[in-house]
Amino acid sequence: MNLLSSREIRLERRPVGSPVLEDFSLHTVEVPAPAEGLVRVRNLWMSVDPYMGGRLYDNHDSYVPPYRLNHPLDGGAVGVVVDSADSQFKPGDIVFSQYGWREIYNAPAKRLRRIDTDGLPPEAFLGIAGVTGRTAYVGLFSIGQIKAGETVYVSAAAGAVGSAAVQMAKIAGCTVIGSAGGKEKCDYLRSIGADHVIDYKSEDLEAALKAAAPEGIDFYFDNVGGPQLEAALNAMKTFGRIALCGMISQYNESGVSGPGNIVQILAKRLTVRGFILGDHEDERPAFERDVRDWIKSGQLKWQQTVEHGIANAPAAFLKLFKGGNIGKMVVKLSD
């Protein structure tokens, strides 16, 4: 049978209020050798992402389906092919998949994407060279249409998407304001080139935005929603643009009240657009070319927070909502 033992994280129950460790459970399964057309993969790294928070709840209005109870969660992962019963893959290939939250799995070849790591570490494809980097890229260039000389504000700027957005906006010739909570994150923001750094935990955000951009903000890359969106609306320039990307502060809440100053969208003739990466697949080739160039030239750096082992994945995930990470949060599953 050639079984391989694999551990996986399942959704034990739907959270009541914010998610807690007890909502998740660890299980061991046996993964057989791949049948025809399947590929057996051992995950090296898995991603935990804020959007997964919304999938824990039974909310069918969401743009991604809810996780199923008593089934393994899923999400981005990078692994190595162990055995292949499909001619497109061979042992040793590095592949990206959505089969995260588990150690070993069988999947149809069409659900895997081979990665040419091109000298980058595999986990980069869960972050700067993957979904998070591409989110920053699409948000700035496609949704935001940023131009050199403009003032760009990025919230949650020490996070995975945020820190990529800060650097890419600098590469594009913009003046960049980044906000984050706490000295460590703010120091990090300065180290990656943000022109103005705001510690929203110790400063009045709206006053700080107006001081950093007395003429106003041209483009706001919103990663958080909530009070930060409200402050930004008041600091925008006439005809400014706002991209809504993540809204981490709202994923685990219901009945939150929105910004009280929506009227600014009218008064300042703003354009506010939500976007989701899946709608922008056609921009992938340009991103892959640019991001490798920028990494190799040293213009684009990244930081990650690493947790180890499948058993620690739920705790790593919950840290996302407590501001516990700088850069991309990833979980290392095997060497």
Added chain:
Amino acid sequence: MNLLSSREIRLERRPVGSPVLEDFSLHTVEVPAPAEGLVRVRNLWMSVDPYMGGRLYDNHDSYVPPYRLNHPLDGGAVGVVVDSADSQFKPGDIVFSQYGWREIYNAPAKRLRRIDTDGLPPEAFLGIAGVTGRTAYVGLFSIGQIKAGETVYVSAAAGAVGSAAVQMAKIAGCTVIGSAGGKEKCDYLRSIGADHVIDYKSEDLEAALKAAAPEGIDFYFDNVGGPQLEAALNAMKTFGRIALCGMISQYNESGVSGPGNIVQILAKRLTVRGFILGDHEDERPAFERDVRDWIKSGQLKWQQTVEHGIANAPAAFLKLFKGGNIGKMVVKLSD
């Protein structure tokens, strides 16, 4: 001296909370014959508009400057030239100006725009053939980019801008949902061709929207903000567009909380844009051509609520915020 007596409405004090009659005062002034370059005009009609509400307060963040205390208010008006000391105008010319809220005035020629009424009544140029009609036109075609076959929702649809938008969207081949408060307004909406009419005072707006548009709304023309915007966000189609035009429910309030479901902008990848007519002057010729064609062909109708005399202008204005009007609210100042 050839003085002409004129009465005018001044801002006596800034409102505390919602505006009341006592915030306004009536004064009589003497208007001399026009000096060189000036034109003396007797107003026939003046406009009262929701946006004026925002100008009563000392809010310098607004897109129009606040009214000055102890000065006459201003706003759209149509008048007839009485005497002219400028070669561009002669007695009897019908002119549009921003010198509303007064009976007679002197103005530089450059502040007046001659109207070729082309068989339309002069007050139409304060409504369907003027700013309100043009607001509907720009909102639908320039901001909303509506296309035949789409589902369009218009709030405050029995109002001046709303009723123009309902009819123009029908002319464009859209399915149109209109909401208004009360049976009389809803009957009016049916009479101008709305496909679905929602009485937001007696129906659950969100449920009614979902029943009227089970596939979702492509474009929402938001004239009110507040809870109506919240309901619409939940009823939008993926990739839907929203234009924020007036936000009458918010002009006289401060500290209102916004929609709690802003996250829908992200989840549904909506585009929300605020707009102000002054930014769309280049679309005026197309509007003037289309609106006259539509009126003459009987495709575009309008209704107005008329109050009489300058002394009643503040009361007419305050009615706007109590839902007292169907169609455009205008004040007749003289024959």
